[in-house]
Amino acid sequence: LIFTCRTVKEGGRADMGDEEYAGFNRAVLDSGCADAIDIEVLSYREAAGLIRDIRARGCVSIGSCHLMNMPNRDDLEDMLKAIHRTGADITKLAAMAQSMDEALILMGAARRAKSPLIAIAMGEQGMISRILAEPAGSDAVFATVGKGSAPGQLSLGTMREILKTVHENIG
Secondary structure: EEEEEHHHHHOOEEEOOHHHHHHHHHHHHHOOOOOOOEEEEOOOHHHHHHHHHHHHHEEEEEEEEEEEEOOOOOHHHHHHHHHHHHHEEEEEEEEEEEOHHHHHHHHHHHHHOOOOEEEEEEEEHHHHHHOOOOOOOOOOOOOEEOOOOOOOOOOOHHHHHHHHHHHHHOO
């Protein structure tokens, strides 16, 4: 089970400050109910300390950043490096793609980044980053069970078929 509290700063619904965000994530950590906790590392200034605590308790930490626009290639690569430097077990970056070219920029940055990594170009134009997640350097991909929460998301059944095809033909 991956626990995620996505704040308004990163496109979510949770409207809270740093102290409340940390307390909420620590309460989940203390409950022992999550296998992994997703922390917004570029929006929360004390992320590295929270990540250290998560890892010390044997829980997997995901250092993430969600952007409502697509930065240029250099900025994407710098963000991926900054997330990685927090010490998170998994680096995750999701950015909204307004075009196929933007999705390809994210996929290229993912190919050059350190693993383990989750890289997602959100939106309809970013769907290619989900379809070719593994060949593009991403170690995981998101699929929906039931109704998706955003454009470009694929159902679990569709994603299984895509992954099967990719594994049979690309490797």
